[in-house]
Amino acid sequence: MSDIRRFFHRNETPIVFISATNFNLLGMDEWVRNFKYINYIDCFDGRHPNVIVPSEAPHAEFQSIEDINNYLLQHKEVLDFVRSMGKDPKSVFLMFDEETEKLAKKAKMDVWFPKASLRTRVDNKIETVRIGDKAGVPSVPNVLSEITSYDHLREVSKALGPDLVLQSAFGDSGHTTFFISNEKDFKKHEAEIVGQGEIKVMKRINCRGSAIEACTTKQGTIVGPLMTELVGFKELTPYKGGWCGNEIFDESFTPEIRQKARDYTFKFGEQLRKEGYRGYFELDFLIDMDTNEMYLGELNPRITGASSMTNHAAFAHADAPLFLFHLLEFSGVPFELDIQALNDRWADPDNIDSWSQYVMKHTEDSVDIITEAPESGIYHMNPDGSIEYSRFDYHRRAVASENEAFFLRISGPGDYRYEGADLGILVTRGRLMTDNFKLNKRAKKWIDGMRSKFIGRSLQPVPQAGAYKIL
Numbered sequence: 001m002s003d004i005r006r007f008f009h010r011n012e013t014p015i016v017f018i019s020a021t022n023f024n025l026l027g028m029d030e031w032v033r034n035f036k037y038i039n040y041i042d043c044f045d046g047r048h049p050n051v052i053v054p055s056e057a058p059h060a061e062f063q064s065i066e067d068i069n070n071y072l073l074q075h076k077e078v079l080d081f082v083r084s085m086g087k088d089p090k091s092v093f094l095m096f097d098e099e100t101e102k103l104a105k106k107a108k109m110d111v112w113f114p115k116a117s118l119r120t121r122v123d124n125k126i127e128t129v130r131i132g133d134k135a136g137v138p139s140v141p142n143v144l145s146e147i148t149s150y151d152h153l154r155e156v157s158k159a160l161g162p163d164l165v166l167q168s169a170f171g172d173s174g175h176t177t178f179f180i181s182n183e184k185d186f187k188k189h190e191a192e193i194v195g196q197g198e199i200k201v202m203k204r205i206n207c208r209g210s211a212i213e214a215c216t217t218k219q220g221t222i223v224g225p226l227m228t229e230l231v232g233f234k235e236l237t238p239y240k241g242g243w244c245g246n247e248i249f250d251e252s253f254t255p256e257i258r259q260k261a262r263d264y265t266f267k268f269g270e271q272l273r274k275e276g277y278r279g280y281f282e283l284d285f286l287i288d289m290d291t292n293e294m295y296l297g298e299l300n301p302r303i304t305g306a307s308s309m310t311n312h313a314a315f316a317h318a319d320a321p322l323f324l325f326h327l328l329e330f331s332g333v334p335f336e337l338d339i340q341a342l343n344d345r346w347a348d349p350d351n352i353d354s355w356s357q358y359v360m361k362h363t364e365d366s367v368d369i370i371t372e373a374p375e376s377g378i379y380h381m382n383p384d385g386s387i388e389y390s391r392f393d394y395h396r397r398a399v400a401s402e403n404e405a406f407f408l409r410i411s412g413p414g415d416y417r418y419e420g421a422d423l424g425i426l427v428t429r430g431r432l433m434t435d436n437f438k439l440n441k442r443a444k445k446w447i448d449g450m451r452s453k454f455i456g457r458s459l460q461p462v463p464q465a466g467a468y469k470i471l
Contacts (some may be wrong), residue, residue: 001070001319008032008324009334014085014114015327018078019094021067022051023408023425024307027395031321034085036383038078039104040068043376043408044371048394054078065095073103076390092328093305114277119301122168126198132296135271137264140286140295148194150186150225158202158275159202163204167298168196178240179204187265207286209297210253211246213310214265215280215322216330220339221269224310224322225352226261230432233439238363238419246306248313248432250349253287261285262295262347268296277301280326305359308427312396313352313361355396356432360447362411368456373412374424379450381407383441387449389397402430405446417456426450 006025011033017025019049024035029035029050042053054077072078082089091109093100099117104111113119121127129139139156145156147166157164165179166189186193193199209229215222230236230245237244252258265283272281282304283373284297303323313322345351377392381403391398396406405428411421432443439447 004324004335005031005320008327010036012086013331014082014087015090016082016085016089016091016093016226018069018072018110019406020065021410022048023410024094024303024305025092025311025323027312027351028321028323028397028406031324032327036081036085037183038072038081040072040296041410041412043410044394045375047392047393052081054081057128057364066097066100068091070099070103071179073100073107074089079107082109092327094302109298112327113279113302118276122272122275122301122343125167125200125298126169128299129200130279130298131275131299132268132370135264135267137268137296138293140202140205140207140288141295142200144198144200146197146200147199149194150183150190153180153201155191160201160203165202165204166193167202168307169200170200174335179240205286205288205295207288207295209243210261210264210287210308211282211304212261212286213282213304213322214269215329216269216273216278217325217337217339218273218278219335220323221264221266221293221335222322222337222339222346223262223343224346225313225315226252226258226285227306227309228433228437230358231385231438235364235444236358236363236367237361237438242361243305243359244361245356245358246309247307247433248352249354249355249356249431250352255291257287257294258347258455258456262343264294264296268299268341272301279329280307280323282306292387309355309357310394312355313351314353315346317346318351319345345428354430355427356443357425357427357432358432360423360451362417362419367416368420368458370411370413370415370453370454370456371418372453373409373415373459374407374450376393376407376409376424379407379426379444381405381449385445385449396427399429402428402442404428407450408448411454417454423454424450455470 015035016038020040021043022039037051039053054075071303089109090112091104092112134138139294142155147153163281168176180186182383209231211227211229213224228247233348234242246362278304282300284294286297311323370443378390378398379387380390399406405426408425434440
C-alpha cells in the first residue's frame with residue numbers, strides 16, 4: 001500500500017475531475033498530486049485552491065450533467081487551463097456521454113473510465129438484473145416486460161401480488177420509480193411506463209435501502225463498507241423513492257447482512273469485469289425487513305453521491321481511498337494487490353467510523369430566485385438547536401463533533417429555486433437516522449436550520465423549472 005500511496009504522491013500526470021461540483025471526489029486532490037477540479041458551480045466562492053470555475057459563457061439550457069461537462073470541455077478557459085497542466089492529461093467524470101468522449105479527445109485528454117456505450121449498457125436497470133442473475137446476485141422477484149396497458153401489467157405480474165414497484169431502464173433519484181397498487185396509480189404514470197421499452201416490474205417489499213461501492217481491477221474486486229441510505233424523506237426530497245443521503249457506521253446492519261452484501265458485491269464486480277467493465281461502481285441493495293433476504297437494487301457504473309462517504313472513511317485513511325484504485329487501474333502501471341487481505345481489513349468494524357450526509361433539495365412546488373444562501377464551511381449547532389456559521393473550510397474532517405457539520409452549498413444567490421433543485425449537502429459525524437430508519441431529532445434540526453438560511457424572492461412571470469442530476 002505504501003508503494004501505491006507514494007506513486008500518487010509523486011504523480012506527474014495531470015488528472016482533472018470535470019463536473020458540476022467537486023462534491024463526489026472531494027479531498028482526492030490531497031491524495032493525488034496534479035489532481036484538479038474543473039467545475040461549473042463555485043461552491044467555495046473562489047477559496048478552494050484546486051477548484052477551477054471558468055467565467056460564464058453563452059450556452060444552451062442544460063438538460064443533464066453531461067450537458068454541463070460538454071459545455072466545460074468547449075470553454076476556452078478550461079482548454080487553456082488543461083493545456084497548461086502539462087502533457088497527456090487525463091479526465092474523470094461523474095457522468096459523460098459519447099459527445100463528452102469526442103470533446104475530451106479533441107482536447108487531447110484520455111477518459112479514465114470505461115466507454116460511455118458500455119456504461120450505458122450495464123447502467124440499464126433491465127440489463128443489471130441480467131448481469132446479477134449471471135453473477136448469482138438475486139433481484140427482488142420481478143418480471144421484465146414491455147407494458148402496454150394496466151390489464152397487461154396485471155397479466156404479466158400476477159405472481160407478484162397486488163402492490164408493485166415499476167422501474168424504467170434509466171432514471172435517478174426516484175424520477176422513474178413508480179409505486180402501483182391500482183389503476184389510478186397506473187394512470188398517473190402511464191405515459192412514463194407505456195411505450196418505454198422493457199420495464200422492471202417488482203414485487204413491493206418492506207425494505208431498507210443500502211449502498212456499497214467497489215472497484216473491479218485486474219487483480220480482483222475491492223469492496224467498500226455497506227452504507228445505509230436516506231430515501232424519500234419529504235424534509236429533503238420531493239421524490240418518494242429519491243435518494244437523499246447515506247450513513248456509514250460499523251453496526252449499520254447485522255454482521256450476516258454486511259458479509260452477504262460484500263460477497264454479492266465481489267461476485268457482481270467479477271461478473272462486470274467479464275462484461276468488459278473495470279473500475280469504480282456502486283450497488284444498491286434492498287433488504288427485506290420481513291424475510292431478511294437481500295436483493296440487488298441497481299447498479300451505478302461510476303462514482304456516485306455516496307463516494308464522498310466511502311473515500312473519507314477511516315479505512316480509506318488507513319490504506320487509501322477506493323477511488324485511488326480506480327486511478328491505479330487506468331494508469332497502465334503494473335501492480336499486485338492482495339485483494340482478499342484488503343477486503344478483510346476493510347470489513348473490520350474497527351476500520352469504520354460513524355459519519356452521515358444528507359442532500360437537501362427544494363421540496364416545495366414553487367419557483368423563486370435565491371437572494372441569500374449559506375456559504376460552504378463548518379456550521380455549529382447551539383444547545384437550543386439553532387444553527388450558526390462557524391468558519392470556512394473545504395474538508396469534512398474539520399468537523400470536530402456531532403454539534404458541527406460541513407455544509408457544501410450548491411445553489412447560491414441568483415440561482416433559481418425550483419422543486420427538486422439541489423440546495424446543498426451536509427456532512428456530520430454520527431447518525432442522522434434512528435434504528436428504525438427515521439430521521440432523528442438532530443437531523444431535523446440540521447435540516448430546518450440550514451433550509452432557513454436560504455431566502456428567495458418570487459418571480460413574475462414564473463419561468464419553467466427544470467430538474468436534472470448534478471450530484
